[in-house]
Amino acid sequence: MKIATRLKLIGLFSAIVVAIVGAVLFSTTQQVRQELNKNQAADEVLNAVTALRYLSLEYGLRSEQRIFAQWRLRSASLGVLLDSGTTFSGPGDDANIASLRATFASVGKLFSLQVATRALPEDPATIELASRLTGQISSKTQAMISDAMGLSERSRQGVLAAQQREISAVMAFGAIVLFMILASTMLTFRSLVRPLERLREGTQTVGAGDLDFKLDWHSRDELGELASAFDGMTEKLKQSTVSRIELSGANMALQSEIVERELAEKKVHAQLERLNLLQQITRSVGERQDMRSIFQVVIRSLEDQLPVDFCCICLYEQGQAALQVSCVGLRSAALAQDFAMSEHAHIPIDQNGLSRCVRGKLVYEPDIGDVHFPFPRRLAAGGLRSLVMAPLLVESTVFGVLVTARFSPNSFSSGECEFLRQLSEHVALAANQTQLYGALQLAYEEMRQSQKSAVQQERLRALGQMASGIAHDINNAISPVALYTESLLETEAGLSTNARSCLEIIKRAIDDVAATVARMREFYRQRESQVQLVQVDANRLMQHVADLTRARWSDMPQQRGIVIQMRYELEPDLPPLMGIESEIREALTNLVFNAVDAMPEGGTLTLRTRSLGPVSGAPPQVHVEVGDSGVGMDEDTRRRCLEPFFTTKGERGTGLGLAMVYGMIERHGARIEIDSAKGQGSTMRLAFDLPAAGAGAAPPARVAHKTAPLRILTVDDDPLVQKALRMVLESDGHTVVAADGGQAGIDLFHAAQLRGETFALVITDLGMPYVDGRRVASAIKAMSPATPVILLTGWGQRIATEDDLPADVNRVLSKPPKLLELREALAACVHDRENA
Structure with a gap:
């Protein structure tokens, strides 16, 4: 029978069992x-009968309705249990159930009689009857308890018997399974193990060269067929085999070839691993743009994957006598400390390996224990024995050395040395590309900054041109206001305190407007050296700014139902700073306006001053701050907010406010600090350096006395300026003749000369139609060279700065004119004429 058929029959029998x-x-x-x-x-x-007996006794004692109801419920549940006859069907169970049912019915009748007896009036006979009924019920229920216990005992015996039967069945099943296992084992041993053991013995015998061995195993299963095939194979081998000596020689040759092939395969595998490592390092190096990270990747890869016990890269400058350690491996750091070769350390170049390496040669020392030069001896002192130094060479120039070493002597193969040479070439090329990339980035950044500066200068030039175009008209418009305001402040002694304060604010505002117009074209230029700096009280200046801007932060928001609270944090006894008060006031005004615009829903506007002592060699400073609790700025806005024409206000903004503030800061040699975050408000801080002791003394006050009454010709095409100028001069006692336009002025002066009437002085505007101020001055000097001419113009500061003073003009006054400057010019002209 086949082995497979036997196994199938065994399986079928096992399934049946x-x-x-x-x-x-x-x-x-x-x-x-x-x-x-x-x-x-x-x-x-049993539990129900016990509870019924207890309730019957308790009712006999107390006769409560609650006990009666509980007895009824328990009696009903017991009746249900006794009526279910399917549960108790064993031998003897029927008799117990019948007895329990009869006794239960009797107890029910006795309990009903007891309940009826309790309803009768109490007398000795009734009490005696109730006691007897209670005793009968107790005896009946006790009998029921005995029958229930019998039922429970028989059921327990039944459970034990069933469990015993189950255990017996399990034991029988275990015996059957054990028998089947033993039978299967014996069958397998007889059918499989013995034939296979015989086959193994035959294989060993034939393999040893005994081809006369026969299995002689005759059976009709698979193993019998295998034995027959084996015997047939030995017969064929006997006819075709070679001699044992030839077979041994061929085997030895085959073994030698296998060894050679294994060695070659190992070499190829090692070469592939090194090429793969070189590719990995090259790819990692190509992803980096700084030399130090390139060196770190190379060293970490060599330590982990080549591997080496010590690795570092040193930089070399042509003509130097030492190398500088640039990067040391993480695993080599401890050894580097022992060798005094930590980063930035210098290594003298000896006359052995290092000198050859910096000349572009790969240096391999199989055993540096026998080398007596300083650098190899330094490494050998730490236990290193084998050393390879590869030059980092670019365009025939060595700029560094890759140093690798191992503890074992002769541990670097020729393939590893070649790999280190190739790696050094890749590293050198990558480092050179990194340097070129850095130079390119620097050149690009410089070009971008140059382009940015050119664009910025073009913007500033456009702004200067626009400012020059409107300066004359603005100055003409505010000149009458300036003259009237100064005249009222000087001549009207009966003004109320409030009126005088308002006029002073108007005067400061006019001065600031005039200074703004004069600086619009040059707010990024350095301060001219001829501008006189004065001591400025920052606390008083803050009060002036609050008064000037009150309408913007108080009145106008309140009209929209918005409240902006002004908070002052002014440091008392604040030292004065040196500057131009009008420029600083104008800058602070712009900052207040920006702070108000940043609080569309209201908030807190803070004006703060404080002083800082010398810190780390820096001079003492005064900080002037304007803070708000408004919307704040993000990082991009904070970085660009000082650029000209950059604004976040849309069409409402010009983008010049903070730019002019920055120009004022540059002219004063101060700095601006911006603390802001989105949704957290902003603080603009102006930091002014305090002058050294004694350097900031206030200049003497300028006092210009009124000159003797003069006959003055004024020439201007603006009637308002004419009227204001005439009023101011006449208030000083002068006689004023006004001419409307340049030609009219020349004609009036000529006519006066013909009548024998002379003018002590001529004041003319510069920008007039047809005949401008230069032509008027030229004509006056042609008729009367000794008559002084004062040129009054909106470009006065520009003309004075650019040395564009006309030849026939004695003095230039800027619009709007100040009384002090006007009187000084009159006095200077009279003085020059008298001394001529």
């Missing part, structure tokens, strides 16, 4: 479950 045993186990399990259910029902009957 398992099915039979499973059926037996299922039957015994069902019996155990049935006996357990019977035991549980018997326990419930």
Whole structure:
């Protein structure tokens, strides 16, 4: 019979046995479950009878309605248990159930009689009857308890018997399984193991060269067929085999070839690993743009994957006598400390390996223990024995050396040395490209900055041209206001305090407007050296700014139902700073306006001053701050907010406010600091350096006395300026003749000369139609060279700065004119004429 057929029959028999045993186990399990259910029902009957007896006795003592109701409920549940006849079906159970039912019915009748007796009037006969009924009920229920206990005992015996049957079935099943295992083992040993052992013995014998061996195993299964095939194979081998000596020689040759092939394969595998490592390092190096990270990648890769015990890269400058350690491997750091070769350390170049390496040669020292030069001896002192130094060479110039070493002597193969040479070439090329990339980035950044500066200068030039175009008209418009305001402040002694304060604010505002117009074209230029700096009280200046801007931060927001609270944090006894008060006031005004615009829903506007002592050699400073609790700025806005024409206000903004503030800061040699975050408000801080002791003394006050009454010709095409100028001069006692336009002025002066009437002085505007101020001055000097001419113009400061003073003009005054400057010019002209 075939082995496969035997195994199938065994499997079928095992399945049948398992099915039979499973059926037996299922039957015994069902019996155990049935006996357990019977035991549980018997326990419930016993508990119910016990509770009924207790309630009957308790009712006999107290006769309460609650006890009666509980007795009824317990009696009903007991009746249900006794009526279910399917649970108790064993031998003897029917008699117990019948006895329990009869006794239960009798107890029910006795309890009903007892309840009726309790309803009768109490007398000795009734009490005696109730006591007898209670005793009968107690004896009946005791009998029921005995019958219930009998039921419980029989059910427990049934459970034990069922469990015993189940255990017996399990033991029988185990015996059957054990028998089957033993039978299968014996069959397998007889059918498989013995033939296979015989076949193994034959294989060993034939393999040893004995081709006369026969298995002689005759069976009709697979092993018999295999034995027959084996015997046939030995017969064929006997006819075709070679001699044992030839076979041994061929085997030895084959073994030698295998060894050679294994060695070659190992070399190829090592070469592929090194090429792969070189590719990995090259790819990693190509992803980096700084030399130090390139060196770190190379050293870490060599330590982890080549591997080496010590590795570092040193930089070399042509003509130097030492190398500088640039990067040391993480695993080599401890050894580097012992060798005094930590980063930035210098290594003298000896006359052995290092000198050859910096000349572009790869240096390999198989055993540096026998080398007596300083650098190899330094490495040998730390236990290193084998050393390779590869030059970092670019365009025939060595700029560094790759140093690798191992603890074992002769541990670097020729392939590894070649790999280190190739790696050094790649590293050198990558480092050179990094340097070129850095130079390119620097050149690009310089070009971008140059382009940015050119664009910025073009913007500034455009702004200067626009400012020059409107300066004359603005100055003409505010000149009458300036003259009237100064005249009122000087001549009207009866002005109220409030009126005088308002006029002073108007005067400061006019001065600031005039200074703004004069600086619009040059707010990025350095301060001219001829501008006189004065001491400025920052606390008083803050009060002036608050008064000037009150309408913007108080009145106008309140009209929209918005409240902006002004808070002052002014340091007392603040030292004065040196500057131009009008420029600083104008800058602070712009900052206040920006702070108000940043609080569309209201908030807190803070004006703060404080002083700082010398810190780390820096001079003492005064900080002037304008803060708000508004919307704040993001990082991009904060970085660009000082650029000209950059604004976040849309069409409402010009982008010049903060740019002019920055121009004022540059002219004063101060700095601006911006603290801002989105949604957290902004603080603009102006930091002014305080002068050295004694350097900031205030200049003497300028006092210009009124000159003797003069006959003055004024020439201007603006009637308002004419009227204001005439009023101011006449208030000083002068006689004023006004001419409307340049030609009219020349004609009036000529006519006066013909009449023998002379003018002590001529004041003419510069920008007039047809005949401008230069032509008027030229004509006056042609008719009367000794007559002084004062040129009054909106470009006065520009003309004075650019040395564009006309030849026929004695003095230039800027619009709007100040009384002090006007009187000084009159006095200077009179003085020059008298001394001519």
